[in-house]
Amino acid sequence: GNSVTxxxxxVTLSEEAFLTINCTYTxxxxxxxxxxxxxxxxxxxxxxxxTKADDKGSNKGFEATYRKETTSFHLEKGSVxxxxxxxxxxxxxxxNYQLIWGAGTxxxxxx
Amino acid sequence: DVKVTQSxxxxxKRTGEKVFLECVQDMDxxxxxxxxxxxxxxxxxxxxxxxxxxxxxxxxxxxxSVSREKKERFSLILESASTNQTSMYLCASSRRIVQGYExxxxxxxxxxxx
Numbered sequence: 001g002n003s004v005t006x007x008x009x010x011v012t013l014s015e016e017a018f019l020t021i022n023c024t025y026t027x028x029x030x031x032x033x034x035x036x037x038x039x040x041x042x043x044x045x046x047x048x049x050x051t052k053a054d055d056k057g058s059n060k061g062f063e064a065t066y067r068k069e070t071t072s073f074h075l076e077k078g079s080v081x082x083x084x085x086x087x088x089x090x091x092x093x094x095x096n097y098q099l100i101w102g103a104g105t106x107x108x109x110x111x
Numbered sequence: 112d113v114k115v116t117q118s119x120x121x122x123x124k125r126t127g128e129k130v131f132l133e134c135v136q137d138m139d140x141x142x143x144x145x146x147x148x149x150x151x152x153x154x155x156x157x158x159x160x161x162x163x164x165x166x167x168x169x170x171x172x173x174x175x176s177v178s179r180e181k182k183e184r185f186s187l188i189l190e191s192a193s194t195n196q197t198s199m200y201l202c203a204s205s206r207r208i209v210q211g212y213e214x215x216x217x218x219x220x221x222x223x224x225x
Contacts, residue, residue, distance in 0.1 A: 032211040043115075043201055043216035044154075051211045089154070097142045097161065097205060097212050103153040 002027045002094045006102035009087075013080055014110050021075040021105050023064075023090035031092035033057075033066055033073040034099065038087045047075075047088070085109045114138070115217035117202050123223045130189040132220050134202030141207035143185035144214065145169075145177065148199040160185055161207065192224045 007022040025033065032051045036044040048057030053068035062077045073090060090102040118133035134143065145157040146169075156169030158177040166177050174196060178186045185204075189196055199221050203214040 032213075034213055036216075041219075043218045044203075044214075045216070046213050049211065049213060093210060093212055096159075096167070097207060098144075098156065098159065099212075099214055101154045 002031075002092070002100045004090050004092060004100050004102035006088075006090050006105050009104075009106035010108050011105060012108045012110065015082055016079045017109075019075070019077040019080045019084075019107070021088055021090075021107070023073045023075065023102060025071050025073065025090070025092050025100075027071075027092055027094070027100070030068070031094070033064070034091045034093075035062070035064055035073070035075050036089040036091065038089065038104070040086070044089060080107075080109050082109045082111050115202055115204055115215050117200075117217040117220050119220050120218060121221050121223075123225065124189075124192050125225055126193060128192050128224075130192050130222065130224075132187040132189075132200055132202075132222070134185045134187070134204075134217055135183050136185075136204040136215070137183065138204065138206075138215070139182065140204035140215070141182070142205045142212070142214075143179065144203040144205075145175075145185065145187045146201045146203065147171070148201055148219075154201070157187065192222075194224050196222065197224045198222060 034049045035047040037047045048059040050057040050066035091099040094100045144159040160179045176188045202217040205212045205214045
């Protein structure tokens with residue numbers, strides 16, 4: 001069935017480090033892929049998305065590329081800041097207008 | 112900007128009380144969703160709705176009901192609150208399109224049942 005697997009957290013990095021959060025998916029067809037971010041005490045916000053193979057989504061210095069051959073959509077950022085500390089969710093669209101969610105990865109950035 | 116608002120950020124209720132959580136969106140979205148979020152369990156779908164007066168059960172509907180009388184408003188009802196319903200509740204909405212239907216979330220309601 002449909003599923004999304006994310007790397008377990010928490011992920012702890014120092015400021016200005018390079019970030020990768022892995023995400024792989026299982027789905028039929030060609031789903032759209034999403035990364036959402038949840039800052040402490042808030043709801044989820046769409047960070048970026050990609051709708052077809054080889055598309056690159058980007059926003060706020062974050063990037064992710066839709067890799068059909070490896071069914072992956074890894075999130076990357078070249079230099080993280082303390083303000084990037086949050087929980088990050090990977091998702092893809094499933095049937096009936098629902099999103100299939102990963103478990104979330106907590107990111108902690110230390111100054 | 113799409114706006115999804117929820118009636119309360121924090122709510123404290125007693126066991127056995129009937130609880131209403133309200134969600135309103137201003138982008139004329141057809142689809143609306145209620146999730147609960149618990150540490151270590153991620154997001155779990157409670158109910159969703161494709162249209163006015165329509166509702167579908169999600170993964171964990173037990174102990175909850177919903178109401179959608181107007182397109183912009185989707186209410187979650189806890190008929191008789193219990194302590195195991197203490198959680199963060201998130202409402203979301205999306206357009207009814209074929210693909211790429213990203214969801215827009217409200218700020219969440221943190222409910223504590225004592």
